[in-house]
Amino acid sequence: MSEEQMGGNFAALGQRLGRIKTAVALGQPDRVPVQPFFDGIITRYTGGSYEDHFYNFEKAGNCAIEFLKRYPNVDAGCVPLFYSGPANELAGTRIIDWPGRPGSKVDKYSTHQIHEIAFMEQEEYPELLSDYTGFMLRKYIPRAFPNIQGTQNIVFADGTILDSSALNGLYNPQTLEAIDLLRKIGEENAKAFEATMKFSGIIAGMGYPGMITGISEAPYDILGDYFRGTLGIFEDVTDEDILPYVEETVNRFADMQIARLQYLRFVDIPFKSIFFPLHKGMDGFLSESLYEKLYWKPLKKIIMALIDMGDVLPYIYTEGPYDTRLDFLTDVPAGKVLYHFEKVDMKRAKEKLSGIACISGNLSISRMEFGTKQQIIDDTKYLLDTCAPGGGYIFDFDGSLENAKEENLDAMFETLDLYGKY
Numbered sequence: 545m546s547e548e549q550m551g552g553n554f555a556a557l558g559q560r561l562g563r564i565k566t567a568v569a570l571g572q573p574d575r576v577p578v579q580p581f582f583d584g585i586i587t588r589y590t591g592g593s594y595e596d597h598f599y600n601f602e603k604a605g606n607c608a609i610e611f612l613k614r615y616p617n618v619d620a621g622c623v624p625l626f627y628s629g630p631a632n633e634l635a636g637t638r639i640i641d642w643p644g645r646p647g648s649k650v651d652k653y654s655t656h657q658i659h660e661i662a663f664m665e666q667e668e669y670p671e672l673l674s675d676y677t678g679f680m681l682r683k684y685i686p687r688a689f690p691n692i693q694g695t696q697n698i699v700f701a702d703g704t705i706l707d708s709s710a711l712n713g714l715y716n717p718q719t720l721e722a723i724d725l726l727r728k729i730g731e732e733n734a735k736a737f738e739a740t741m742k743f744s745g746i747i748a749g750m751g752y753p754g755m756i757t758g759i760s761e762a763p764y765d766i767l768g769d770y771f772r773g774t775l776g777i778f779e780d781v782t783d784e785d786i787l788p789y790v791e792e793t794v795n796r797f798a799d800m801q802i803a804r805l806q807y808l809r810f811v812d813i814p815f816k817s818i819f820f821p822l823h824k825g826m827d828g829f830l831s832e833s834l835y836e837k838l839y840w841k842p843l844k845k846i847i848m849a850l851i852d853m854g855d856v857l858p859y860i861y862t863e864g865p866y867d868t869r870l871d872f873l874t875d876v877p878a879g880k881v882l883y884h885f886e887k888v889d890m891k892r893a894k895e896k897l898s899g900i901a902c903i904s905g906n907l908s909i910s911r912m913e914f915g916t917k918q919q920i921i922d923d924t925k926y927l928l929d930t931c932a933p934g935g936g937y938i939f940d941f942d943g944s945l946e947n948a949k950e951e952n953l954d955a956m957f958e959t960l961d962l963y964g965k966y
Contacts (some may be wrong), residue, residue, distance in 0.1 A: 552751075553749060553750055554751070555751075556751030556752075557748060557751045557752065557753055558822035559884075560619040560752065560753055561620075561814060561815055562574070563619050564577045564753070564755070565815075567935060567938050568857060568881075568900050568936075569879040569902075570878065570900075570901075570902060570936040571933055571963055572934070572935035572964070572966045574965065575965045575966060576928060576932050576938070576960070576965075576966070577619045577620075578618050578619050578960055579618065579620045579904065579938050579940050580941055580956075581729075581858075581940055581941050581943065581945065582611070582944070582945050583945055584653055584654065584946035585782055585947055586608050586611045586622060586624065587603075587607040587653075588653050588946070588947060589607075589611060590605040590606075590608075590610040590611050590614070591639070592604055593643065593652040593653050594643050594652060594653055594946075595652040597624060597625070597627060598642055598643065598645075599629045599630075601626045601735070601736065601739035601743075602734075602739070604626065605624055605626075605739060605742065605746070607624075608624045609746065609750070612747065612750060612752060613951045617961065619752075619905040620754065622752060623740075623743070623744050623754040623755075623756075625740055626737075627656070628732040629644050629645065630732045631733045633645065633646070634725060634728055635689040635691055635692060635725075635729055636689065636690045636691035637689055638688055639658070639770065640657060640658055640659060641657045641659060642656040643656070643880075646753070653946065653947070655944065655946065660774055660775075661688075662775075663683075663688050663770065664683070664772055664776075664777045666779065666783075666786060668683070669793065669872060671683075673793060673796065676800075678699075679731075681696070682695065682697075682698065682699070683696070690930060691725065692722050692725060693718060693954075694717075694721050697716050698713050699719050699721060700713050701867055711888075737893055753814070755817060755859070756817055756818075756859065757815065757818070758808070758818045758819065758882060759818070760820055762820060762822055762823075762824075762825060762842065763793075763794040763798045763846075764777075764794050764824060764825065764842065764843075765821075765823045765824050766797050766824070767790065767793055768824045774824065777824065778859075783829070790838060791838060791842060794839075795842055795845075798842040799868065801846050802846055803820065805849070805850065805853075806853075808853050815857075816857065817856070817882075818856065818858055820858065820859065820860050820861060821859060822863055825839045825862070825866075825869065826865055826869075827865040827866060827867060827868045827869065828865075829864075832868070836872065840869075840872045840875075844875065844876070847860070847881060848876075851876075851877060851881075857881070857882060858880070858881050858882070859884070860873075860881060860884065861884040862885055862886060862888070863886050863943075864887060865886075865888065866888045867888050867892065869888055870888070870892065870893060870896045873896075873897065873901065874896060874897060874901075877897055878899060878900050878901075881899065881901045881902070882902045882904065883897065883902070883903050883904070884903075884904045885904070886905060886906070886942045886943055887906075887942065888905075889908050890903070890927060890930050890931055891930050894937075897936075898934060898936065901936070902938060903936065904937065904938040905941065905942050906927060906934070906942050907920075907923055907940065907956070908923065908942055909941050909942060909943045909944070909948070912941065912949070912953070913949065913952075915952065917949075918955075920956050920959070921955050922958050924959040924963075925963055928959075928963050935966075939960060
C-alpha cells in the first residue's frame with residue numbers, strides 16, 4: 545500500500561470515527577453513520593463460513609476484508625472476533641456449542657449457540673459470596689469445563705506455614721494435570737487473540753474503525769446466563785429468602801466488572817467502547833421494581849464508572865421488546881451512551897431519548913433474509929425519517945445479520961446513500 549493510500553485511509557478512518565462520535569454526542573455529522581451488525585454473513589458472502597471464526601482465522605479475516613471491499617459504505621462494525629475451537633475442545637466447554645466442534649449439530653454458517661445450564665445451585669449463593677475465587681476454582685470450572693477437574697482440589701487451610709509443604713493444594717497429580725491442560729488452552733486462545741488483533745489492524749488500516757473494543761454484561765445477566773440459568777434466576781427472584789442473595793450478588797458483580805475495566809483508563813486507542821448485550825431485562829421478564837433494583841441499578845453503576853473514566857462509550861445493546869424500560873434508559877448523562885434496540889417503537893424511543901442518548905437498531909434481519917427489496921427500501925427510509933432528524937442516530941439492524949438476499953443488502957445501502965445525508 546502506497547503512502548498516498550495510507551494517508552487517504554487514515555483520513556477516511558478519522559472521518560468515519562468522527563461521524564460515530566458526533567452522533568453519540570447527539571450531533572449531526574455529514575450523514576447518518578452506518579454501523580450494521582454484520583456477523584456470519586461476512587464469511588457466507590465471501591466463500592467462508594462461521595466455522596472459520598473458530599478454526600481458520602486467516603480465511604475468516606480475509607473474508608472480512610473482501611466483504612468491506614464489496615460493501616464499503618459502512619462506518620464501523622465489520623472487524624471479526626475469533627474464538628478458538630481447539631481451546632474449547634480441550635476444555636470440554638459446555639456453555640456453548642459451536643460450528644466445527646466434533647459432533648456438533650450447529651450449522652457451519654451459524655453463530656455459536658448458548659446452552660442453558662445452571663452451573664450453580666440455589667443453596668450455593670452464600671459460598672459464591674463468601675469465596676468467589678474458591679467457588680470458581682472448585683465448583684464452577686469443573687462443571688462448565690469438565691476436562692478441567694483438577695482445580696477442585698485447590699484448597700488452602702489455616703495453619704503453620706514453615707516451608708513449601710504449604711503449597712500441597714497446588715501440586716497434587718490432578719491439579720498438575722489441569723495446569724498442563726490450561727497451558728495448552730492458553731496457547732490456543734492466544735492464537736485467536738493474535739488473529740483478532742492482526743485483522744483489526746488491517747481493517748483499521750483500510751480506514752474502518754472497530755465499534756467494539758471490549759465486552760461486558762449487565763450483572764443480572766451474568767448471574768442468569770452463566771450461573772443460575774433463565775429458569776433458575778426466575779425462581780430466585782420470586783423466593784423472598786433468596787432475593788437478598790440475588791441483590792447482593794448482582795451488586796458484587798458490578799463492582800468486580802468496574803475493577804476489571806480499569807485498564808480503559810490507560811489504554812491508548814482512538815475509540816473506546818464497551819459492548820453490553822442485555823439478555824434478561826426485556827419487557828415482561830421482571831416487574832418494574834425488580835428491574836430497577838436488580839437489573840438497572842447495577843448496570844447503571846457500571847455505565848457511570850465508564851463515563852467517569854473519560855472517553856469510554858457504554859454501548860448498550862437491548863434484546864427483545866424494551867418499550868416499558870425506556871424511562872429507565874433516560875437516567876444517564878446526555879451524549880455519553882449509545883442504545884441499540886431490537887424491538888421497540890422507534891418513534892417513541894426517539895422522543896424519549898432525544899437530547900439524552902444516541903439510538904440505533906430496529907431494521908429487521910428476518911426481513912433482510914425473507915422480505916422484498918421494496919420492503920427494505922421502505923423500512924430503511926422509515927428509520928431515517930423517524931430517527932435521524934436532530935441527530936443522535938446510528939443506522940443498524942435489529943440483531944446480528946447472518947444471511948440476507950443480495951438485492952436486499954444492495955437496496956439498503958442504496959437507500960442510505962439517497963436519504964442518509966443531513
